[in-house]
Amino acid sequence: MQKSLKVAVLRFPGTNCEFDTQYAFEKLGHTTELVWHEEVKLPTDIDLVVVPGGFSYGDYLRSGSIARFSPVMKAVTAYANDGGNVLGICNGFQILTEAGLLPGALKRNNNLHFISRHQNLCVINNDNTFLSKCTKGEVLNIPIAHADGNYYIDEEGFKKLEENNQILLRYSDSEGNPVVVNGSVTSIAGVCNENKNVFGLMPHPERALETILGSEDGLRMLQGFEA
Amino acid sequence: MTATVNVFLKDGVLDPQGKAAHHALDSLGFSGVSDVRIGKQIIINLNTEDKIKAEAEVKEMCETLLANTVIEDYTIELN
Numbered sequence: 001m002q003k004s005l006k007v008a009v010l011r012f013p014g015t016n017c018e019f020d021t022q023y024a025f026e027k028l029g030h031t032t033e034l035v036w037h038e039e040v041k042l043p044t045d046i047d048l049v050v051v052p053g054g055f056s057y058g059d060y061l062r063s064g065s066i067a068r069f070s071p072v073m074k075a076v077t078a079y080a081n082d083g084g085n086v087l088g089i090c091n092g093f094q095i096l097t098e099a100g101l102l103p104g105a106l107k108r109n110n111n112l113h114f115i116s117r118h119q120n121l122c123v124i125n126n127d128n129t130f131l132s133k134c135t136k137g138e139v140l141n142i143p144i145a146h147a148d149g150n151y152y153i154d155e156e157g158f159k160k161l162e163e164n165n166q167i168l169l170r171y172s173d174s175e176g177n178p179v180v181v182n183g184s185v186t187s188i189a190g191v192c193n194e195n196k197n198v199f200g201l202m203p204h205p206e207r208a209l210e211t212i213l214g215s216e217d218g219l220r221m222l223q224g225f226e227a
Numbered sequence: 228m229t230a231t232v233n234v235f236l237k238d239g240v241l242d243p244q245g246k247a248a249h250h251a252l253d254s255l256g257f258s259g260v261s262d263v264r265i266g267k268q269i270i271i272n273l274n275t276e277d278k279i280k281a282e283a284e285v286k287e288m289c290e291t292l293l294a295n296t297v298i299e300d301y302t303i304e305l306n
Contacts, residue, residue, distance in 0.1 A: 105297040
């Protein structure tokens with residue numbers, strides 16, 4: 001029998017996906033604990049930290065720019081530097097790039113719209129914990145909902161991402177061909193750090209858990225951490 | 228002393244808001260526009276009159292929080 005994970009789900013003022021995230025991991029048989037942003041320590045014996053989606057601090061200044069200085073983020077940085085798994089979804093991805101735990105930055109969508117819909121994603125690399133249950137080249141159907149998801153990285157940084165298989169997902173059509181959704185460099189939807197223990201993506205796997213609601217592809221993504 | 232910080236996307240980083248405003252100006256018949264960039268202005272009142280100290284401090288504020296230097300440049304004016 002696989003081990004049940006203990007997942008810490010962070011909560012900042014303005015976070016709004018924390019309960020969906022808890023629901024998703026609990027549906028998979030894991031235990032979760034909400035962690036308020038003022039905590040200076042993470043719970044003991046955790047297997048994963050999730051920085052969920054939402055609008056921390058109202059997206060003031062830049063999305064994620066204020067949350068990244070919350071007391072709990074010091075503990076998250078130490079946990080990540082120690083090799084612990086961290087997953088940032090949507091606003092969580094923005095917070096992790098602002099914190100320097102992931103390379104690049106997320107700009108306003110090219111068309112300036114808040115884009116909210118189901119979107120096909122192509123799995124680019126699966127030699128990492130997060131996408132270990134997915135197949136390279138596979139197309140997943142996962143909802144997106146963001147205004148600042150336009151991933152930017154300079155050329156040098158992009159080369160490193162490619163060489164080290166750090167590009168996780170690209171926005172694609174149903175055949176897996178990249179499509180322009182928000183202006184992201186080469187349609188990138190998610191990346192990981194060099195050590196492959198910190199993951200960030202704009203799409204919401206926690207909103208794709210039931211076929212009747214459009215897709216259950218999110219389950220397999222989150223199951224990656226069960227390894 | 229007052230510090231006026233201007234934050235803009237770096238040259239070479241596409242500014243979607245600037246592009247939209249440029250397009251709107253074109254549509255309104257302002258044909259002489261070659262580029263539009265939209266940034267943020269942050270005004271900070273400081274409890275010091277020491278310009279050197281103020282400049283160092285505001286620079287640190289920009290590097291730490293006010294600008295994301297992956298995509299943005301900033302300028303500081305002190306008065």
